[in-house]
Amino acid sequence: MTVPQQRSSPDPALALRGLVKRFDTKLAVAGVDLDVPAGSFFGLLGPNGAGKTTTLSMAVGLLRPDAGQARLLGHDVWADPAAAKARIGVLPDGARLFDRLTGTELLAYHGLLRGMDAGVVDQRAAELMDVLALGADNRTLVVDYSAGMKKKIGLACAMLHAPRLLVLDEPFEAVDPVSAALIRDILQRYVAGGGTVVFSSHVMAVVERLCSHVAILADGTIRLRGTLAEVRGERSLEDVFVEVVGGRTATGSELAWL
Amino acid sequence: MAVGVRHFVKLKLRITANGLRGQTWRVALFVLGAVLAAGAAVGGYALFSLPGLLGEQRAAEVALPLAGGLIVLGWLFLPLVFFGVDESLDPARFALLPLPRRTLIRGLFVASLAGVPAVATFAGTLGMVDSAARLGGPLAALAQFVGVVTGLLLCAAISRSLTSAFATALRSRRARDLATVLLACVAALLGPLQLAALAGAENADWAGIARVADVIAWTPFGAPYSLGPDVAAGRLWAVPVKVVLILATIGLLLWWWSRTLERAMLGAVGRSGPRERAASARRPVAQLVPAWLPRTRFGALTAREMRYWWRETRRRASLITFSVVGVFLPVFIGVSSGSAGAPTGMLIFVGALAAVSLANQFGFEGSAYAANVVAGVPGRLELTSRVAGFSVYVVPALLVISVVVGLAVGRPESIPALFGVLAAAYGVGLALALPVSIRMAYALPDTANPFALSSGGGMAKGLLTFAALFGAALLTVPVQLVAFLAHDVWLWAGLPLGVLYGGGALLLGLRLAGPMLDRRMPELLATVTARQ
Numbered sequence: 040m041t042v043p044q045q046r047s048s049p050d051p052a053l054a055l056r057g058l059v060k061r062f063d064t065k066l067a068v069a070g071v072d073l074d075v076p077a078g079s080f081f082g083l084l085g086p087n088g089a090g091k092t093t094t095l096s097m098a099v100g101l102l103r104p105d106a107g108q109a110r111l112l113g114h115d116v117w118a119d120p121a122a123a124k125a126r127i128g129v130l131p132d133g134a135r136l137f138d139r140l141t142g143t144e145l146l147a148y149h150g151l152l153r154g155m156d157a158g159v160v161d162q163r164a165a166e167l168m169d170v171l172a173l174g175a176d177n178r179t180l181v182v183d184y185s186a187g188m189k190k191k192i193g194l195a196c197a198m199l200h201a202p203r204l205l206v207l208d209e210p211f212e213a214v215d216p217v218s219a220a221l222i223r224d225i226l227q228r229y230v231a232g233g234g235t236v237v238f239s240s241h242v243m244a245v246v247e248r249l250c251s252h253v254a255i256l257a258d259g260t261i262r263l264r265g266t267l268a269e270v271r272g273e274r275s276l277e278d279v280f281v282e283v284v285g286g287r288t289a290t291g292s293e294l295a296w297l
Numbered sequence: 298m299a300v301g302v303r304h305f306v307k308l309k310l311r312i313t314a315n316g317l318r319g320q321t322w323r324v325a326l327f328v329l330g331a332v333l334a335a336g337a338a339v340g341g342y343a344l345f346s347l348p349g350l351l352g353e354q355r356a357a358e359v360a361l362p363l364a365g366g367l368i369v370l371g372w373l374f375l376p377l378v379f380f381g382v383d384e385s386l387d388p389a390r391f392a393l394l395p396l397p398r399r400t401l402i403r404g405l406f407v408a409s410l411a412g413v414p415a416v417a418t419f420a421g422t423l424g425m426v427d428s429a430a431r432l433g434g435p436l437a438a439l440a441q442f443v444g445v446v447t448g449l450l451l452c453a454a455i456s457r458s459l460t461s462a463f464a465t466a467l468r469s470r471r472a473r474d475l476a477t478v479l480l481a482c483v484a485a486l487l488g489p490l491q492l493a494a495l496a497g498a499e500n501a502d503w504a505g506i507a508r509v510a511d512v513i514a515w516t517p518f519g520a521p522y523s524l525g526p527d528v529a530a531g532r533l534w535a536v537p538v539k540v541v542l543i544l545a546t547i548g549l550l551l552w553w554w555s556r557t558l559e560r561a562m563l564g565a566v567g568r569s570g571p572r573e574r575a576a577s578a579r580r581p582v583a584q585l586v587p588a589w590l591p592r593t594r595f596g597a598l599t600a601r602e603m604r605y606w607w608r609e610t611r612r613r614a615s616l617i618t619f620s621v622v623g624v625f626l627p628v629f630i631g632v633s634s635g636s637a638g639a640p641t642g643m644l645i646f647v648g649a650l651a652a653v654s655l656a657n658q659f660g661f662e663g664s665a666y667a668a669n670v671v672a673g674v675p676g677r678l679e680l681t682s683r684v685a686g687f688s689v690y691v692v693p694a695l696l697v698i699s700v701v702v703g704l705a706v707g708r709p710e711s712i713p714a715l716f717g718v719l720a721a722a723y724g725v726g727l728a729l730a731l732p733v734s735i736r737m738a739y740a741l742p743d744t745a746n747p748f749a750l751s752s753g754g755g756m757a758k759g760l761l762t763f764a765a766l767f768g769a770a771l772l773t774v775p776v777q778l779v780a781f782l783a784h785d786v787w788l789w790a791g792l793p794l795g796v797l798y799g800g801g802a803l804l805l806g807l808r809l810a811g812p813m814l815d816r817r818m819p820e821l822l823a824t825v826t827a828r829q
Contacts, residue, residue, distance in 0.1 A: 101667055103819045124673040135667045137601060139608040140585070144601075147585040151597035152672045157582045164581035180608070196668070 050113045052077040052204045052235035058097050058107035060090075067093045069259040070107070075237050075252070077112075077203075080230045082246040083239040085256035086284050091239040092132045092208055094256065098237075099129045099206050112204055125153070128197030130190075132208040138182035142173050142192045145181055146199055153200040160199070167195040171221065186213040194222060198229070205229065207238040211245050223249060243277040257284045300396060305404030306411045309386050313412075322737070326760060333760075334417035341421025349428030357432055358526040359507050361425050362514035365448060365522025368418060372452035375759075376460055387742065388558050402555045409453050419449050422522070429525025440536050441525025447543045448521030454547045458554035463614075515539075517546040594674065595682050602686025605662065611741065612661055615654045616690060623647045623698050628705045640702070641780050642770075644715060645722040647698060648799075649769035651691045652726025653762050658683055658734045660741045664826040676814030680731055680807055695719045714780070714787050717795025721776045724799020726769040728806025733761060735814050738824050772802070 053075035060068040068090040075081045085091045096102035098109045100116040100123065109116045114123035137145060143164060150160030168174060171191045181192055190210060197205055205226075211219050226236055227249065240246055246253060247267070253276070254264035262283045263270055271279060317324050345364065348357035386408050391401055409415070422445045429441035513519035520539040527535040582592055585604075590596035606612045627643040659666055669679060699719055703712035776798055780787045787794075814821070 099671060100673075101670055101819060101822060121673050124671060127671075129667075129671045131664070131667045131671070133664065135664045137605075137662065137665045137668060139605055140601065143581045144585040144604070147581040148597050148601050149668065149672070151582065151586070151592065152594055152669070152674065154594060157592040160582050161580040 050077065051075055051110075052079070052112055053081075053098060053206070053237055054108075054110040055094070055098055056108040056110075058094060058109065059105045060093050060097060060102065061105055067259055068097070068104075071256070071259070071261055073254060073261060073264070075235060077235050078230065078233060079235055080226070080249055080251045081235070081237045082250035082253040083237065083256060084241060084243075084246060084253055084280060085239070086241060089256045089284075090259040091256055093259075095206055095208050095237070095239060096131075099127060100124055101129075101131065126202055127204045127206060128200065128202040130193045130197045130205075130207040130210055136181055136189065136193055136196070138184075138189075139180055141178050141180055142184070142188075142195075143168060143177070145192060146195060149196040150199050155200055163199055164195075167199065170225070171195055172218075187215050187218040190214050191218060191222065194225070198225075203234055205234065205236045205238075207236065209240060210238050211240055211242055219245070243275075243280060247271075247276045255280060255283050300400055300404070302404050302407045305386065305408040309408040309411050312386070323739075330760060331413050334413045335420075338417040338420035341417075342424035342427070345422060345424030346427035346431075349431035352431070354432055354526070354529060355507070357428050358514070358523070358530065359510040361428070361526055362519030362523040363506075363510050365422070365425075366513050366516070366518035368422065368522075369448070369452055369455060369518045372414075372418075372456045373459060376456050398555055398559070402551060402558070405558075406453065406457065406551065406554075409457055410449070415449060415453060418452060419445065422448060425522055425525060429529060433525065433529025437525045437528035440528045441522075443540065444521040444524035444543075447540065447547070450547050451517065451521060451543060451550075454550040454554070458550040458557070461554055461557045515542075517543060595678060595685075598669075598674065598679065598682030599686045599689075602683050603689050606687060606690055609661060612654075619651055619654060619691075620694050623651065623694060624701055627698065627702045640706070641718055641777055644698075644702070644718045645770055645773050645777065646766060648695065648719040648722025649726035649766050650762075651695065652723050652730045652769070653765045654730075655683065655687060655727065656730045656733050656761050656765055657738055657741070657758070658687075658730075659738045659821055659825045662825075663740060664822070666822055666825060670818050670822050675811070676818070677807060677811030679814060680810055684727055684731075684803065684807075691723065695723060711788060711791075713789075714791025714795070717791035717793070718773075718776060718780060719795070721773050721795040721799040721802075722769055724801070724803040725772045726765060728802040728809075729765050729768045729772075731806045731810035732813060733765060735810055735817060735821060737761060738821055740825050773798075 051074040053073070055071050055073040058068055058071040059066075071090075071094050073094075083091055083095070093102065097104040097107075098111070098116070100109075100120050103117070111123040112126045114126070116123040137148065140148060146164035146167060147160055150164060151157070168177070171194070173188060173191060173195075181189065184192065190213070194207070194210060197207070210222060210226075214222065223245070230236055250267050252264075252266050253270050255262045255270070263279070267276075270276070317327055345361065348354075348360055386405055388401070388405060396404075425445060426438050426441045430438035510519070514523035521543050524536050524539060527533070527539070586592055586596045586600045587603075590600055606616055627640050627647055696716060699712050699715035703709050703715050776795060779794065780791060783790075
């Protein structure tokens with residue numbers, strides 16, 4: 040495995056400093072510091088409600104933090120949003136797509152929105168629809184896509200303008216194994232070509248297979264971070280994760296009626 | 298323990314309360330709406346108790362059914378045009394619960410009464426009981442009370458079943474155009490009725506109106522509110538007949554509602570089937586952006602807006618409703634007011650009403666707006682393209698409206714000036730609606746009913762609409778003055794002046810709202826994202 044050992048590269052792809060977000064009375068993210076080295080495949084792990092989506096939303100400029108800084112490829116996303124946002128691609132959580140467009144229309148929309156030339160958009164959109172097996176002449180509205188197809192079209196929208204950093208929220212959630220394998224393959228090629236991927240997940244198998252670096256987030260703080268080898272040590276990632284998060288591993292006599 | 302009606306009511310109240318929690322301006326709107334409703338209720342009570350206070354038996358026989366009929370009509374049309382329906386109890390959420398349909402319908406129906414409009418209507422119409430008591434003693438009062446209660450049930454049943462049916466019709470692709478035609482027909486049918494009533498009011502005497510009222514008193518619209526006067530006039534036999542009529546109507550409406558609801562509940566799981574379109578040989582960008590738009594950010598944003606106004610049910614519903622209201626309202630007023638000339642005031646209302654459709658434009662797409670935030674679309678460009686995309690539909694509609702109105706009032710030479718007035722009102726309305734859409738956006742519930750609003754949303758929508766209409770009326774006073782005072786000049790100067798006035802207002806609005814959007818993009822995204 041080719042794990043970049045340089046942890047303190049001069050300009051990390053994504054740098055978070057002291058990010059804090061409070062919703063009403065709940066402290067969703069309580070001071071997150073994180074460096075994602077350029078060229079790494081970075082997995083942000085955490086149980087449901089740990090603050091993964093909130094953290095990533097603040098990192099890409101979708102949610103204003105109460106405190107802290109987020110720098111994307113050296114540009115502060117809140118001080119200089121235009122420069123920072125132009126260099127990244129984002130797959131937001133859930134179905135945050137303009138889903139009353141067809142897949143092709145949606146790609147054309149994202150391409151033009153990124154200021155790309157119409158000819159380039161045409162060529163890349165057709166290619167992406169084809170490679171992601173969405174059907175180049177498919178005129179179904181995205182709202183009628185299956186969950187896996189929605190993830191794939193969302194990913195295509197994020198990659199269309201060839202950004203140097205991809206921030207993906209749960210890209211493997213609700214995706215069937217065939218589509219997941221395809222997405223994995225595309226992302227691995229992207230990283231091999233010099234891109235950086237940050238994604239959130241709670242599927243340990245995928246993370247162990249893909250990531251060069253991981254961080255474990257629980258209750259709004261980073262509990263553990265490093266290269267995959269450093270974090271995992273001699274054990275399986277799942278054991279480490281459950282231990283760090285402090286989950287309950289076995290039930291006693293409670294659910295006897297089941 | 299069996300699930301009863303009170304569980305639904307409690308659930309509804311709990312959802313309303315939770316929806317208000319921690320949202321200061323929502324609470325403020327709710328309180329404001331409640332105060333206004335209380336005012337209307339007190340006013341209504343005073344008005345309806347007047348015939349009794351004066352001791353005018355015949356006045357009561359005429360006024361109560363007429364006013365009651367108007368109230369029922371209001372319950373029918375106001376939700377479609379202004380308020381939406383409070384669907385905080387989304388029927389689709391009950392689809393998996395083991396509830397008999399009767400229980401579900403009864404529960405949802407009674408829960409729909411647990412809201413500000415129903416309480417205000419009830420309190421206001423109680424004035425009729427007062428009247429009946431003074432005119433015909435306790436028995437008449439009792440009859441009128443029965444009438445007021447059944448009348449309220451009728452109002453709720455009519456508004457629920459019609460919005461639900463219309464929503465179902467809009468959702469299925471095949472019936473989509475049918476729904477448009479149907480709504481137009483309903484409005485067209487109302488036209489002659491209204492014309493007849495207005496003509497009667499103008500030409501005929503008191504006896505003419507009284508005859509109309511006597512007829513209305515025997516339709517489901519007026520019947521509930523004529524029970525008291527009937528008893529007071531000694532027509533005791535009429536009461537049971539009318540009660541049967543009303544109950545049968547309510548029963549029929551509820552049956553119809555339950556049918557459409559069932560379809561809606563199934564639809565929420567299965568959807569109306571994927572919309573397969575013919576494969577297109579055109580290149581991706583050409584599929585999105587029509588040839589007459591530039592292949593730029595602006596072109597893409599505008600093209601998406603155009604698609605959305607037609608493909609998204611909520612937007613389509615508001616577009617269709619506007620078109621129908623926009624064409625018919627000024628024509629009625631124009632024709633029925635006789636030779637008084639062009640109905641400038643009504644045109645101002647229509648132009649502003651079009652713009653008000655954008656007052657919660659970001660709420661329509663909810664969290665999908667994240668794509669534009671991530672792409673860092675400048676606020677000015679975002680708003681300009683939204684106005685452009687909407688105007689592709691609205692400007693032709695305004696043209697049609699001015700032609701139709703001009704012909705209907707028999708003054709075709711005034712058509713350009715009429716369009717000028719519409720354009721001025723539309724521009725001013727947009728200038729007002731744009732900042733409102735940024736500062737006072739609210740999330741729309743994720744349901745199948747395009748008229749559905751979460752609790753409190755109806756109040757917000759209605760008040761914002763009225764505020765914007767009022768503001769537009771105020772800001773177009775110069776145009777109205779010129780049109781009124783310099784009538785001959787206005788005939789040829791109206792078009793350029795109106796367009797300039799509206800265009801200038803729109804530019805100002807964009808200049809103001811653009812930077813506002815730049816500053817508030819993430820906050821706006823958070824407010825329009827439906828809370829899970």
